[in-house]
Amino acid sequence: MGVSCAKMMKDKILQQSIALFEKNGFSETSIQDIVNMLGVTKGTFYYYFTSKEQLLMQIHLQYIDNILEQQRRIIDHSDKSWKEKLFDVVYMLIHQIESHGASARIFFRELINVKGDFLNEILAKRDQFRFNFQYLIEQGIANGEFRDDLPADMMTFAVLGACNWSYMWFKPEGPVPDNEVACIFVEVFLNGMKK
Amino acid sequence: MGVSCAKMMKDKILQQSIALFEKNGFSETSIQDIVNMLGVTKGTFYYYFTSKEQLLMQIHLQYIDNILEQQRRIIDHSDKSWKEKLFDVVYMLIHQIESHGASARIFFRELINVKGDFLNEILAKRDQFRFNFQYLIEQGIANGEFRDDLPADMMTFAVLGACNWSYMWFKPEGPVPDNEVACIFVEVFLNGMKK
Amino acid sequence: MGVSCAKMMKDKILQQSIALFEKNGFSETSIQDIVNMLGVTKGTFYYYFTSKEQLLMQIHLQYIDNILEQQRRIIDHSDKSWKEKLFDVVYMLIHQIESHGASARIFFRELINVKGDFLNEILAKRDQFRFNFQYLIEQGIANGEFRDDLPADMMTFAVLGACNWSYMWFKPEGPVPDNEVACIFVEVFLNGMKK
Amino acid sequence: MGVSCAKMMKDKILQQSIALFEKNGFSETSIQDIVNMLGVTKGTFYYYFTSKEQLLMQIHLQYIDNILEQQRRIIDHSDKSWKEKLFDVVYMLIHQIESHGASARIFFRELINVKGDFLNEILAKRDQFRFNFQYLIEQGIANGEFRDDLPADMMTFAVLGACNWSYMWFKPEGPVPDNEVACIFVEVFLNGMKK
DNA sequence: AATGAATGAGATTTCATTCAT
DNA sequence: TATGAATGAAATCTCATTCAT
DSSP: OHHHHHHHHHHHHHHHHHHHHHHHOTTTOOHHHHHHHHTOOHHHHHHHOSOHHHHHHHHHHHHHHHHHHHHHHHHHOSSSOHHHHHHHHHHHHHHHHHHSHHHHHHHHHGGGGOOHHHHHHHHHHHHHHHHHHHHHHHHHHHTTSBOSSSOHHHHHHHHHHHHHHGGGTOOTTSSSOHHHHHHHHHHHHHHOSBO | OHHHHHHHHHHHHHHHHHHHHHHHOTTTOOHHHHHHHHTOOHHHHHHHOSOHHHHHHHHHHHHHHHHHHHHHHHHHOSSSOHHHHHHHHHHHHHHHHHHSHHHHHHHHHGGGGOOHHHHHHHHHHHHHHHHHHHHHHHHHHHTTSBOSSSOHHHHHHHHHHHHHHGGGTOOTTSSSOHHHHHHHHHHHHHHOSBO | OOHHHHHHHHHHHHHHHHHHHHHHOTTTOOHHHHHHHHTOOHHHHHHHOSOHHHHHHHHHHHHHHHHHHHHHHHHHOSSSOHHHHHHHHHHHHHHHHHHSHHHHHHHHHGGGGOOHHHHHHHHHHHHHHHHHHHHHHHHHHHTTSBOSSSOHHHHHHHHHHHHHHGGGTOOTTSSSOHHHHHHHHHHHHHHOSBO | OHHHHHHHHHHHHHHHHHHHHHHHOTTTOOHHHHHHHHTOOHHHHHHHOSOHHHHHHHHHHHHHHHHHHHHHHHHHOSSSOHHHHHHHHHHHHHHHHHHSHHHHHHHHHGGGGOOHHHHHHHHHHHHHHHHHHHHHHHHHHHTTSBOSSSOHHHHHHHHHHHHHHGGGTOOTTSSSOHHHHHHHHHHHHHHOSBO
């Protein structure tokens, strides 16, 4: 068995937890539910995780760290315009929901169940993501690509809100693929819906 | 005592529940927590509500029925343009979050805890709200007020997402009041952020 | 059923717990064990007590408060000599073991399971009991009834140790009754075993 | 590695267990706690000990066998008076608490956690120790060194109780060293506290 | 209209122990 | 000689709910 086996079980628990948390909610999912699905015992769960909360924390961290890193790479890209970077971030967010929908829905829904220091860490990173987004828009304004008569923080809330909310309705098997959604959204954000 | 007293107690329970559900989450709030705050006993709770779920359902229903009704009135208004109606709905949504923030946050966060037939009823009404919104946009397109080169459902998701998401950040005591947020949002959605 | 019934159940739980804690030890006794004996459910236990620890605490407090109070009365008695008071306290301690043996054995054995603030409160009272005892001996010394060439604290430890230790062997159904034990002990401690 | 290393590990486990059992109590100490402190795994524990109970048993046995052996040597000493032997046993008991305090406190506190045949073996030896002590006193009585108007068993309980109880308060770093405590105790036991 | 007592099912977590390697 | 993975039983505690009064 060895190392790969250890990683395998821990990972299986993580995946199963994500699936169940998404389907039934964090609070409604018991450790028993999780281990039953895997045919192991509760002891096994606690061999790999110190608590149910820590597991949730890990899911949150994985998600936010991932999109933060991608966002950083996009913003730091030297050859692109700020409009192009806006598109890249929007697409990245929606693509994340298409490729990691279950984690996404946990990330957007189950924040309330993260407590204490864990919560502060997550909140700080979520804020960081928003600040980076706002920085992108501010740069576009300074650059003359975006309008300068609207507050950057409100524009940020509008765009981010539209993207994040898609965790509620976007389905990979739906009629419109992620990149098309991103195109339409960015078209609306940049040029508006008015004829 | 009589009828008015009964209504008062039922209402006090409802208000207290909303406050606690918002603060700690539905699953994390026990009936004991609620009645403790009011200085009554659990029996009293069950005299007025048949279950914890039914109470949550009531909160959801109250919220969705309210905004559905307001939406209907706005759309049915004969003298306004579709752009004006768009603004009115956006403003109504954000104003609802400013005036009923706790209920709003429960409405947007705790859908997962609504089960069975209750869930279907709520989902149907949420869909109805979205369809009405999409109808508004489709009318604006037909009317020539909105672009006809983008799918109405996607535009709906974008605008609704931005509005709904504000439950996550909008604070009545914040620097930007609800009507101003609505103005900025509508400006972005109608005319875009591009210079 | 009313008030008397409430008191009855709480008291039944307390008595049953004392019996089981004595027999099997605090840590080895589960809430399940306790309620099984009474034919009720765990919920009932937690209706009356907030935790297993709090219950243990209550047993400790009851014991120490009781003997502290009796000690106070004996020491404050105006018409008796310090030698007589010494006897009275010794007898009181042994009599307590004879009449409340189970509580006594929990009190002397299970201190390790009292934690946090509870522990500090209990320790303070146990110290108080010892200090009062030492005061009694110091008064007897000052008064010329006891020797002044031995430290009062060590004499206190000796007498108290002999008394307390009897929780290990004294049995009400044994051959020597509590008052006789007290007489012999005091005779040894006052006049010694030397011929 | 080899044999000496094995002995070392077994001994390290024993010492660490004694330290933790004393500090937190037997039931409150887990095997995990013990092996964590040593940086090894639970398997290692079970290589050297068959169960947690057996380990406790070993601690008890070691203690009682040790004092039984010393007691035997003292009593069998031909050139000393019974009064001197009384002192030697008292001193030995208190010295044991000063030099092996942790084991002593486990020995006096955790008897309840010894079960079955183990318990019978320990109880038999504890009784043996008391009988030997009583024999010492009876010899002193027969010899005319001790009073013959008090029952030997009760005198035994008094003296042993005072000595054993010192596990509760004696500290090696305290103001009175073990031999001085023994002197004072024996002085009280022999000549009494009366002026 | 409201209470207080009780239930029963289930939640999280702990832990001594086993065993293949 | 020691490890790492896993078990399974049990422990403490929670909580929505019921019901006689």
